Amino acid sequence: MADEFAKGTAILAGVGLIWMVLAGWYKTPSFEGAQLTGAPPADLGTYGEMALVLESGLRWFIIIGVLTFWVVIPAAEQTREYFAG
Template sequence: MADEFAKGLGLLTGAGLIWMVLAGWYRTPSFSGAQLYGAIPDNLTMYDQIAVLLLESMFWLAIFGAILFWVGVPLGREVYAQFSGE
């Protein structure tokens, strides 16, 4: 069980760090206003659009990755053990 916790924590912190860096670049218009949750600028290049796509995917990877390893895998093992007779 400790390895699932470590994997979930690794996904949460790793993807969360990438999200925070990209959100700081693209979602912080000024330091006196909204930080990490401001509006994304309109005039984006192709590389900026890829970074915004990575920004959104890292947010969801952090959330669902931690839930998968902390809830889904242990629940799946319990269900498998119940039905396989172990």
């Protein structure tokens, strides 16, 4: 089960870094206010809108990927082993 933990950690670290960069660019209006969670600017171009969609998708990929590799797959393997023997 160490490989599942490593895959979940890689998703968390790698994709989390990309998410933090995009959130820092588009959702940090000032250093005194909300950082990484602020409201995005209203007048973004096409590429800015695509970056916000990508940032949202990456956030869900992190959550679902980590839960899958850290909870779902190990629980399924333990359940399979329990019923097999």
